[in-house]
Amino acid sequence: MVTAAGHRASDLVYRGHRVVPGKPAIEGLPATYVEDPAEAETLVVTLEDEHHGLRVELHYTLFAAHAAIAQHAVLSNIGQGPLVVERAMSACSAFPGREFSLLRLAGAWGRERGIECTPLGQGLQAIESRRGASGHQLNPFFALTRCGASEEHGEVFGFSLVYSGNHLSQVEVADDDTVRAMIGLGSFDFAWTLAPDERFATPEAVLVHSPAGLGPMSRTYHRLYRTRLCRGSWRDRSRPVLINNWEATYFDFTPGKVVAIAREAAAIGVELFVLDDGWFGKRDDNRSGLGDWLVNEDKLPGGLVSLAGRIAEEGLRFGLWFEPEMISPDSELYLTHPDWCIHIPGRRRSESRFQLVLDLIRSEVREYLVERLGAILSSAPIDYVKWDFNRNLTEMGSVALEPERQREFPHRYMLGLYQILETLTRRFDHILWESCSGGGGRFDPGMLHYMPQTWTSDNTDAVCRLGIQYGTSLVYPLSSMGSHVSAVPNHQVKRSTPLASRAHTALFGTFGYELDLTSEHEDARRASARHVALFKRHAELIHGGELFRLRSPFANGPGDGNETSWMVVAPERDRALLFWSRVLQPANPAARLLALRGLDPAADYRVTPVDQPEAAVTRTGAYLMRAGLRLPEAVSGDFLSRLWAIERA
Numbered sequence: 001m002v003t004a005a006g007h008r009a010s011d012l013v014y015r016g017h018r019v020v021p022g023k024p025a026i027e028g029l030p031a032t033y034v035e036d037p038a039e040a041e042t043l044v045v046t047l048e049d050e051h052h053g054l055r056v057e058l059h060y061t062l063f064a065a066h067a068a069i070a071q072h073a074v075l076s077n078i079g080q081g082p083l084v085v086e087r088a089m090s091a092c093s094a095f096p097g098r099e100f101s102l103l104r105l106a107g108a109w110g111r112e113r114g115i116e117c118t119p120l121g122q123g124l125q126a127i128e129s130r131r132g133a134s135g136h137q138l139n140p141f142f143a144l145t146r147c148g149a150s151e152e153h154g155e156v157f158g159f160s161l162v163y164s165g166n167h168l169s170q171v172e173v174a175d176d177d178t179v180r181a182m183i184g185l186g187s188f189d190f191a192w193t194l195a196p197d198e199r200f201a202t203p204e205a206v207l208v209h210s211p212a213g214l215g216p217m218s219r220t221y222h223r224l225y226r227t228r229l230c231r232g233s234w235r236d237r238s239r240p241v242l243i244n245n246w247e248a249t250y251f252d253f254t255p256g257k258v259v260a261i262a263r264e265a266a267a268i269g270v271e272l273f274v275l276d277d278g279w280f281g282k283r284d285d286n287r288s289g290l291g292d293w294l295v296n297e298d299k300l301p302g303g304l305v306s307l308a309g310r311i312a313e314e315g316l317r318f319g320l321w322f323e324p325e326m327i328s329p330d331s332e333l334y335l336t337h338p339d340w341c342i343h344i345p346g347r348r349r350s351e352s353r354f355q356l357v358l359d360l361i362r363s364e365v366r367e368y369l370v371e372r373l374g375a376i377l378s379s380a381p382i383d384y385v386k387w388d389f390n391r392n393l394t395e396m397g398s399v400a401l402e403p404e405r406q407r408e409f410p411h412r413y414m415l416g417l418y419q420i421l422e423t424l425t426r427r428f429d430h431i432l433w434e435s436c437s438g439g440g441g442r443f444d445p446g447m448l449h450y451m452p453q454t455w456t457s458d459n460t461d462a463v464c465r466l467g468i469q470y471g472t473s474l475v476y477p478l479s480s481m482g483s484h485v486s487a488v489p490n491h492q493v494k495r496s497t498p499l500a501s502r503a504h505t506a507l508f509g510t511f512g513y514e515l516d517l518t519s520e521h522e523d524a525r526r527a528s529a530r531h532v533a534l535f536k537r538h539a540e541l542i543h544g545g546e547l548f549r550l551r552s553p554f555a556n557g558p559g560d561g562n563e564t565s566w567m568v569v570a571p572e573r574d575r576a577l578l579f580w581s582r583v584l585q586p587a588n589p590a591a592r593l594l595a596l597r598g599l600d601p602a603a604d605y606r607v608t609p610v611d612q613p614e615a616a617v618t619r620t621g622a623y624l625m626r627a628g629l630r631l632p633e634a635v636s637g638d639f640l641s642r643l644w645a646i647e648r649a
């Protein structure tokens with residue numbers, strides 16, 4: 001914080017505190033919430049620096065049903081002159097002793113949210129995004145894990161930021177071994193002028209402590225985010241099995257082709273057809289058309305009403321792709337409003353994927369998007385929207401901001417986006433909204449507040465998905481993870497994996513298809529019908545159950561990264577679904593036992609291999625968790641997976 005006189009040092013003094021029932025909303029920002037004031041209590045601590053005229057209110061919400069603390073700060077200018085906030089962090093915790101590792105979710109496009117864990121060293125270590133989006137690279141999350149902590153042992157502290165733009169997490173080990181951990185907006189391209197009487201709220205941070213490893217931390221995040229971060233009519237409902245035409249046709253589709261795919265999809269039990277990129281404006285490849293949100297009647301005669309009607313005749317509901325935040329230089333919108341994109345007058349406008357980003361801090365741009373999308377969504381029976389975002393922000397600045405406020409741009413962009421999402425998702429609450437950013441480039445709690453699911457990654461290869469989904473599950477619930485079965489050889493990595501492995505991996509998410517079913521063999525379609533039925537049978541368990549990770553694709557432990565395993569257990573512990581997968585076939589594999597978790601030790605369970613019901617066994621929960629389930633020895637081949645349905649006998 002800097003005063004008009006250029007002074008930076010501040011001296012915040014305790015002025016008082018209050019405890020309020022429930023959890024007040026944070027204006028303009030996504031956050032966890034309560035439905036009844038009895039669900040939480042919020043402590044508000046007030047600090048003041050009289051000399052500078054700064055008041056800071058620190059908000060801490062404790063939930064009755066979740067072992068989590070939601071934190072944010074509100075800064076107010078109570079003085080006479082302007083103040084400039086130069087860095088805004090949402091939470092800061094100090095720990096004595098440095099015997100921690102720093103766990104982060106790191107990666108890139110196509111390999112999002114891999115788990116990296118490194119011992120803390122003296123000085124600063126940071127996790128940051130400067131891209132104007134939370135990013136494929138470093139998720140707005142980290143955990144401090146006591147050295148030696150694992151899935152079920154050791155102390156873990158999780159920090160997660162409910163935000164979708166630039167972020168900074170910083171862990172500092174001081175010379176006396178004190179560890180100071182912070183998460184928030186950071187200072188890159190950020191400065192916010194607070195005029196007298198103005199307030200600024202930071203995004204919310206959600207902190208979770210687990211005395212018993214990463215598993216309980218994840219389950220706390222899952223329950224809280226599934227039930228009190230996500231919202232809307234789809235929050236508590238099992239998601240429809242969908243088919244998306246992107247990898248089936250890319251831009252090259254006709255109504256006939258689309259309806260033929262929908263027909264085959266209906267035959268295997270799919271419930272929703274999603275028309276991806278290319279249905280609007282002049283958009284036959286990725287070089288043009290973004291911003292022109294009017295159906296291309298040359299490509300789709302009769303428009304969306306006709307197409308949605310034909311899809312409905314096949315028995316499927318209809319969904320649509322948008323990339324609302326973007327504008328193609330080759331578009332009608334750009335011809336009319338060349339200044340609507342983010343740019344610095346007189347400088348080159350850097351394109352990525354041949355597109356620019358709209359300046360969402362301008363009210364006329366936000367109004368255009370709400371009007372255009374609203375018109376399309378009201379024009380036809382549309383039950384699902386995929387909201388894509390395929391590039392990052394560059395040359396940030398806006399003609400709508402005074403020179404001294406230009407560094408407010410990245411955060412104001414997010415506030416503009418959140419305002420649009422608030423308006424549209426509330427107005428079209430019947431729609432199932434899924435966010436996407438070139439796959440999982442904005443898989444964060446901010447987007448999940450408005451849209452209860454996110455396309456996890458553009459990489460649909462079953463082997464890559466093991467790591468991507470496993471890492472994502474550290475924070476995010478299975479109900480939020482978009483996961484589809486795609487064709488082989490896989491379009492991203494060219495690998496061919498068995499259909500069952502692709503389906504088994506995709507089952508632990510929202511489940512859907514992303515391939516041309518009309519060109520699949522009859523056997524594959526019959527098997528897919530069984531997979532769809534399997535998902536529907538277990539959808540409630542998968543989306544509402546508790547996740548226990550058993551073998552890590554990243555680990556050096558049992559399975560050595562070659563095996564991945566997890567299971568979902570119903571809250572009543574009467575049912576579970578177990579997944580095990582092995583990437584490469586070892587020579588002469590040793591007999592192996594897989595210790596399960598989350599069951600009732602005293603109960604008897606019937607454990608049935610889904611593809612081999614005659615091999616079912618009955619064991620006690622104690623046996624399954626202490627001795628374990630014998631893994632199949634007779635299976636051979638690479639990229640294999642198995643599923644077991646577990647039921648209280």
Ligand code: DGJ
Pocket residue numbers: 246276277321388390436437438439455457458
């Ligand atoms: C990126 C998304 O991740 C894909 O699924 C697809 O929707 C394309 N964009 C369309 O341009």
